[in-house]
Amino acid sequence: MNLTRTFATAGRVLGQIRHDPRTVALLLVVPSLLIGLVAWIFVDTDLFTDIGPAMIALFPFIVMFLVTSISTLRERRSGTLERLLSMPMGKGDFILGYALAFGLLAVFQTAIAVSFAVWVCGLEIEGSIWLLFAVAVADALLGTALGLLASAFARSEFQVVQFMPLIVFPQILLGGIFIPRDQLPPALEAISEWLPLSFAIDALQAVAADSESAEWITAKILVIVAWIVGSIVLGSITLRRRTP
Amino acid sequence: MIQHMMNNSDAAGSASGASSGSASSAAVIVQDLTVVRGGVPALDRLSLAVPRGHLIGLLGPSGSGKTTLMRAIVGVQVVKSGTIEVLGLPAGSRALRTRMGYVTQQASVYDDLSVRQNLAYFRRIIGAPASDIDRVIERTDLGSVAGRLVGSLSGGQRSRVSLAAALLGDPEVLVLDEPTVGLDPVLRVELWALFRSLADDGATLLISSHVMDEAKRCDRLLLLRDGALLADDTVQGLLQVTGTDDVEQAFLRLIERGKPDLRPSTETESEAER
Numbered sequence: 001m002n003l004t005r006t007f008a009t010a011g012r013v014l015g016q017i018r019h020d021p022r023t024v025a026l027l028l029v030v031p032s033l034l035i036g037l038v039a040w041i042f043v044d045t046d047l048f049t050d051i052g053p054a055m056i057a058l059f060p061f062i063v064m065f066l067v068t069s070i071s072t073l074r075e076r077r078s079g080t081l082e083r084l085l086s087m088p089m090g091k092g093d094f095i096l097g098y099a100l101a102f103g104l105l106a107v108f109q110t111a112i113a114v115s116f117a118v119w120v121c122g123l124e125i126e127g128s129i130w131l132l133f134a135v136a137v138a139d140a141l142l143g144t145a146l147g148l149l150a151s152a153f154a155r156s157e158f159q160v161v162q163f164m165p166l167i168v169f170p171q172i173l174l175g176g177i178f179i180p181r182d183q184l185p186p187a188l189e190a191i192s193e194w195l196p197l198s199f200a201i202d203a204l205q206a207v208a209a210d211s212e213s214a215e216w217i218t219a220k221i222l223v224i225v226a227w228i229v230g231s232i233v234l235g236s237i238t239l240r241r242r243t244p
Numbered sequence: 245m246i247q248h249m250m251n252n253s254d255a256a257g258s259a260s261g262a263s264s265g266s267a268s269s270a271a272v273i274v275q276d277l278t279v280v281r282g283g284v285p286a287l288d289r290l291s292l293a294v295p296r297g298h299l300i301g302l303l304g305p306s307g308s309g310k311t312t313l314m315r316a317i318v319g320v321q322v323v324k325s326g327t328i329e330v331l332g333l334p335a336g337s338r339a340l341r342t343r344m345g346y347v348t349q350q351a352s353v354y355d356d357l358s359v360r361q362n363l364a365y366f367r368r369i370i371g372a373p374a375s376d377i378d379r380v381i382e383r384t385d386l387g388s389v390a391g392r393l394v395g396s397l398s399g400g401q402r403s404r405v406s407l408a409a410a411l412l413g414d415p416e417v418l419v420l421d422e423p424t425v426g427l428d429p430v431l432r433v434e435l436w437a438l439f440r441s442l443a444d445d446g447a448t449l450l451i452s453s454h455v456m457d458e459a460k461r462c463d464r465l466l467l468l469r470d471g472a473l474l475a476d477d478t479v480q481g482l483l484q485v486t487g488t489d490d491v492e493q494a495f496l497r498l499i500e501r502g503k504p505d506l507r508p509s510t511e512t513e514s515e516a517e518r
Contacts, residue, residue: 008368016356019393079352083409086318087369088341242322242336244281 009097031059032116039121052123053204060140068147092236106140126210138224139200145231152235171197196227271296271448277326286312287471299443301462302452309471310452318346345410345418351402355395372413380408456492
């Protein structure tokens, strides 16, 4: 591990994105647009109060997962990853550099999405807006970390696109958006207890309804952070300097 | 020039012997290297030595294992068996990563960064001094496009950016995979002049090509076919043994002979067969 290389990599990734204004724009506004769409669908009902917090968990998570996994894959296919790994570049430096760069983007994206949901779509938040923001950022970072892990595993674009339904969809289906998690069949409920997105959705709903203490929510955030750290470590280990 | 090559030819005899002995004269020593790719052997019990401070051409048709050999020497290739030593260290060692430069076949640089930004990034990864950026820009003649995005450059310019990145930190061993492919003749001549001057400064260059013409500019040639070494000789020596004045012809004759080895010990034998 070497901080110079980690920060150099993060700076380089951000420099690349800066040369692509359309990607920046898409990254920042797409989750907000989708949240707005959901709010509009349910405009004549009061359902948005229930599922709005889950949408804040969902869209940044998916967008960050996709963007991160594709961009690291692109690095692999362009040969730049091979070049970097023939240089004194640590595998952890590489993964962490990406995590920092996309993590920073995730913070901005989440700030916009949360603000949009609360002040434009009228999502009612009973609890602390800062806690809501903290959970949402952790959740977007989780998307980044899982995206890095997926692309460390994947060998082609096709595989990355397959990892999206494999890693992301079950978490959405079991996360309590369709039916509350305690109404799931016992086996599925047990699985959902372990999935990181469930923690994010639970925490966001709890903040929105102000139904749990700050400690309870912080505990949920810590579990998400553990998943983030675990994914980054596992991604660094899976990345191979030598390839077949 | 010929005298120069003859001298190398003499040196070559001992360099070939180096694969079994003295490490000091060789920058790269490959012994019994076997690499399997996609279930078939890409390299099969390959042994060779690359003498220090020389321009070595790695020639062979596409699919002969050139890239696989280069990747193995750089330490990014999964190897089945055999050993590779670079500058006295096992290939892929951490200590070698700042002492070797590697240029892949495709220009492995970032299209969405400028030339200078690309080099600035790689410089920080290697830990080379900041002044190195201007030095390699000048050596690769990229000064006029240094501020432009790499994606907007021509193919030849892009491959020079990739080469410039490999020159950062003044590596002792340069492994260049087809660095002149797709370049116009003027640029090719300029690049070979650059390679020559790098070798004159003491660097060891292993350069692959499938353009046999370029072989004449190398001190020694390694001819690879189907993952086996067909010849390891100077240009002059190769032409003499095969009785031609053209490297491409020499290569074809070696293939005709079907004797996949032309190292000194077997030379007379294959001559006799003819």
